[in-house]
Amino acid sequence: MADTFQMTSADSPPSTALLRLEGRLDARNAQTLVQECQRLRDAGRSRIVVNLSRVAFVASSGVGSLLALTEMLNDANGKLVLVDISDAVRSVVELLNLTQFLNLQTSEAEAFQTIGV
Amino acid sequence: MTEKKRKTVIGIRWIVTGAAVCLTALAVAAVGAVAERNAREALNTELQRRVVLEARNLALTSSRALLSDFPELTLAPILNQMTEGRDELEFAVVADLNHVIRGHADARRIGEEFTRPPAVTEVNSDVADPRRGETLQENASILVASSPVLHPNGDKLGEAWVAIDRGYVRQLISEARRKQAIVVLVVLAVGVLFVLLILSAILRPIGTLRAGLERIGSGDFTTHVKLHDRTEFGLLADTINEMADAIRDAQSERLEKDRLVREVELAREIQSSLLPHESIRAEGVTVDGAHRAAAEVGGDLWDVFPLGDGRVGVAIADVSGKGLGGCLVTSMVSALLRAFRNDERSPARLLVRLEESLPLRAGTFITMFYGIYDPKNGSLVFASAGHSPVLVHRAATGKAEWYKTKGIPIGAVRGGALAKTVRDERIVLDPGDVLVQYTDGVNEAFDTGGRDQFGFARLQDAVKASAAKGAAAIVNKIREDLRAWVGDQPPFDDETLVVLCRDAAAVTPPPAPAAGGTERRFDPVRMVREARKRGHGIRFHADLDELHRLEDWVTRCEGLTLDSHQATLVQTALYELCANVAEHGYEGNPSRTFELWWLECAHAARVVQGDAGCGAQGVFVLVDDGHSYDAKVPSVNFEEASVRRRGRGIGLTIVHRAMEHVSYHPQTEEGNVTIVTFDPKRQRAEEVSHG
Numbered sequence: 001m002a003d004t005f006q007m008t009s010a011d012s013p014p015s016t017a018l019l020r021l022e023g024r025l026d027a028r029n030a031q032t033l034v035q036e037c038q039r040l041r042d043a044g045r046s047r048i049v050v051n052l053s054r055v056a057f058v059a060s061s062g063v064g065s066l067l068a069l070t071e072m073l074n075d076a077n078g079k080l081v082l083v084d085i086s087d088a089v090r091s092v093v094e095l096l097n098l099t100q101f102l103n104l105q106t107s108e109a110e111a112f113q114t115i116g117v
Numbered sequence: 118m119t120e121k122k123r124k125t126v127i128g129i130r131w132i133v134t135g136a137a138v139c140l141t142a143l144a145v146a147a148v149g150a151v152a153e154r155n156a157r158e159a160l161n162t163e164l165q166r167r168v169v170l171e172a173r174n175l176a177l178t179s180s181r182a183l184l185s186d187f188p189e190l191t192l193a194p195i196l197n198q199m200t201e202g203r204d205e206l207e208f209a210v211v212a213d214l215n216h217v218i219r220g221h222a223d224a225r226r227i228g229e230e231f232t233r234p235p236a237v238t239e240v241n242s243d244v245a246d247p248r249r250g251e252t253l254q255e256n257a258s259i260l261v262a263s264s265p266v267l268h269p270n271g272d273k274l275g276e277a278w279v280a281i282d283r284g285y286v287r288q289l290i291s292e293a294r295r296k297q298a299i300v301v302l303v304v305l306a307v308g309v310l311f312v313l314l315i316l317s318a319i320l321r322p323i324g325t326l327r328a329g330l331e332r333i334g335s336g337d338f339t340t341h342v343k344l345h346d347r348t349e350f351g352l353l354a355d356t357i358n359e360m361a362d363a364i365r366d367a368q369s370e371r372l373e374k375d376r377l378v379r380e381v382e383l384a385r386e387i388q389s390s391l392l393p394h395e396s397i398r399a400e401g402v403t404v405d406g407a408h409r410a411a412a413e414v415g416g417d418l419w420d421v422f423p424l425g426d427g428r429v430g431v432a433i434a435d436v437s438g439k440g441l442g443g444c445l446v447t448s449m450v451s452a453l454l455r456a457f458r459n460d461e462r463s464p465a466r467l468l469v470r471l472e473e474s475l476p477l478r479a480g481t482f483i484t485m486f487y488g489i490y491d492p493k494n495g496s497l498v499f500a501s502a503g504h505s506p507v508l509v510h511r512a513a514t515g516k517a518e519w520y521k522t523k524g525i526p527i528g529a530v531r532g533g534a535l536a537k538t539v540r541d542e543r544i545v546l547d548p549g550d551v552l553v554q555y556t557d558g559v560n561e562a563f564d565t566g567g568r569d570q571f572g573f574a575r576l577q578d579a580v581k582a583s584a585a586k587g588a589a590a591i592v593n594k595i596r597e598d599l600r601a602w603v604g605d606q607p608p609f610d611d612e613t614l615v616v617l618c619r620d621a622a623a624v625t626p627p628p629a630p631a632a633g634g635t636e637r638r639f640d641p642v643r644m645v646r647e648a649r650k651r652g653h654g655i656r657f658h659a660d661l662d663e664l665h666r667l668e669d670w671v672t673r674c675e676g677l678t679l680d681s682h683q684a685t686l687v688q689t690a691l692y693e694l695c696a697n698v699a700e701h702g703y704e705g706n707p708s709r710t711f712e713l714w715w716l717e718c719a720h721a722a723r724v725v726q727g728d729a730g731c732g733a734q735g736v737f738v739l740v741d742d743g744h745s746y747d748a749k750v751p752s753v754n755f756e757e758a759s760v761r762r763r764g765r766g767i768g769l770t771i772v773h774r775a776m777e778h779v780s781y782h783p784q785t786e787e788g789n790v791t792i793v794t795f796d797p798k799r800q801r802a803e804e805v806s807h808g
Contacts, residue, residue, distance in 0.1 A: 059693065092689055101755055
């Protein structure tokens with residue numbers, strides 16, 4: 001459904017995390033993502049890979065949360081890597097000229113490489 | 118007992134007794150008639166039997182006598198004995214075969230020839246035995262029987278005749294009838310007496326009931342009818358008592374109501390005395406107003422007063438409650454306004470001080486406008502606590518402007534919320550400009566059919582039509598239009614108006630035409646109306662969860678052809694605009710709604726002003742009536758880490774980058790209107806430059 005949002009976490013090496021998002025990343029769901037990442041960071045898993053291949057829509061709050069999480073994890077000596085962003089996310093990210101401020105990778109394997117696993 | 122002018126009364130007991138007597142008499146008469154008829158028949162039969170038996174007896178006793186030599190001597194004592202003391206016997210005769218009388222009670226008749234009584238006929242009866250030669254005959258006056266006197270050898274010697282007077286029967290019957298009548302009369306008399314006594318006992322409560330009703334009729338509802346009666350009269354007494362109680366309650370209620378009406382009348386007078394009764398003229402400005410109270414005493418107030426230095430204060434307020442409570446609050450507001458106005462130069466602070474000083478109950482709130490006009494520069498500094506938008510009619514352009522503010526009503530939210538939202542605003546009035554403030558009883562007045570409200574457009578038209586004629590004329594024109602709108606019905610809410618006119622300059626300089634008309638590409642009001650007529654629209658509640666419907670809606674906009682990338686941009690930009698309205702305009706209150714329209718170029722071009730096009734394909738029009746918000750695009754520089762860390766305030770940046778044209782028109786007649794257009798070509802160009 002167009003208005004659903006799902007976040008599943010998959011197995012990943014220690015001190016990392018892998019989240020796969022699906023659906024609409026708007027204000028409400030962005031908050032869920034932020035809280036989950038804060039929880040992972042506090043649990044010592046501050047290198048987080050987020051798969052956005054199935055995100056159909058992203059609102060400004062969604063983009064904002066991706067920016068903020070990137071900075072937050074940087075501050076915690078971690079990293080946020082976005083994998084395989086969907087066309088919908090790409091359109092907005094490029095509209096705002098934000099590619100330079102986000103870590104974008106094409107596959108989960110590449111993503112784990114960039115965070116040194 | 119009050120016997121005055123009472124009609125002749127026919128007593129129930131006499132009616133019932135009379136009826137009982139008549140019925141009893143009729144019954145007795147009927148029974149008597151039947152009984153008499155039976156008795157008469159029985160008597161007649163008995164008489165016939167008797168007369169035949171007497172004749173037979175006489176014949177038997179006469180047999181031996183007739184054989185003797187002097188039968189007369191033997192028969193005379195027999196007949197004398199037989200007839201003595203018996204008046205009913207007409208005659209008793211013994212005659213020989215030659216019909217010569219041989220025995221008779223009257224000795225002088227002996228020897229005479231016996232002749233049968235005249236006009237006798239045989240009686241049809243089996244009492245006489247014709248085989249023995251007996252006869253039984255009658256005429257009108259007698260019953261006569263004969264029996265043959267026989268020799269022991271069976272030869273007939275003569276005949277014995279006995280006749281009885283029929284009058285004897287009649288006499289017997291009339292005697293019986295007389296006795297019966299006496300008994301009936303005695304029984305009737307006793308019955309009448311008995312019925313009268315019973316009825317008197319039964320009907321006695323009527324007197325008590327009547328006395329009770331007369332008391333109630335004379336206005337005494339406190340004493341009850343005391344009646345210990347187990348008949349229907351007891352029930353009637355209870356009903357009368359309940360009725361008296363009900364009347365007493367209703368009467369005291371009415372008295373209470375009358376008292377309240379008088380007090381409300383008084384309150385209305387007091388309230389009316391608080392309002393200005395004539396227009397006020399100060400340096401270069403005239404202020405006039407009007408107030409029309411609803412049927413109930415209401416909570417509207419307006420006031421205008423000089424403040425020194427030529428300044429003029431103008432106030433208008435609407436207290437949420439009606440009735441005496443509302444009236445009291447209104448009076449307090451009026452008094453506090455008088456107390457504060459001379460030393461408070463900031464209208465916003467004055468409103469806050471009012472809230473601090475008013476002992477408002479929860480649920481009571483006041484919308485209020487207060488402004489201070491300064492003739493030196495023609496400025497009006499005002500603050501509005503949730504009051505209706507301010508209408509300013511500009512003389513130079515003939516256009517109306519509406520000013521909405523963010524102030525919440527006094528008393529609506531406790532804890533200093535008013536101080537945070539209300540602030541001093543400033544409007545500069547040029548010569549001839551008119552400022553109108555009013556309570557919602559004006560714009561919300563329903564037409565005669567109760568369907569449509571007077572609304573802001575009609576108010577604006579009324580002001581425009583009379584703007585040049587001065588404050589009093591404007592007030593009158595609005596009131597006239599309002600009267601024409603609502604017809605004869607009484608106002609459902611107070612209608613209060615205040616009009617401030619800056620005097621026209623002696624020589625009015627022609628207004629300088631606005632250069633370029635940069636911000637006037639679209640007339641938002643006309644655009645909204647056109648969109649509602651010909652556009653493709655969708656309505657959202659102020660709920661982010663509803664906004665996903667945008668995606669589907671965009672694909673159904675006729676004349677809008679986008680590839681998937683463009684569709685993403687359009688959807689995201691529209692989402693941001695809608696989310697802004699829902700979150701900021703309506704503070705996330707999901708019961709509020711707003712509209713989004715798509716109007717194709719073919720239609721939109723009709724209402725586009727100036728030389729700019731209507732966008733490549735058409736325009737999107739967003740209409741809401743929430744708080745207006747700051748539409749200025751914040752400068753977001755993503756180079757700065759702090760900006761990225763905050764991660765907010767990107768929405769409007771998306772809108773402006775994605776769309777070709779964005780214009781925001783707060784507080785128009787149709788509400789806040791946002792107009793955006795999308796140009797696929799330009800978007801491509803930008804992508805290239807960004808790429």
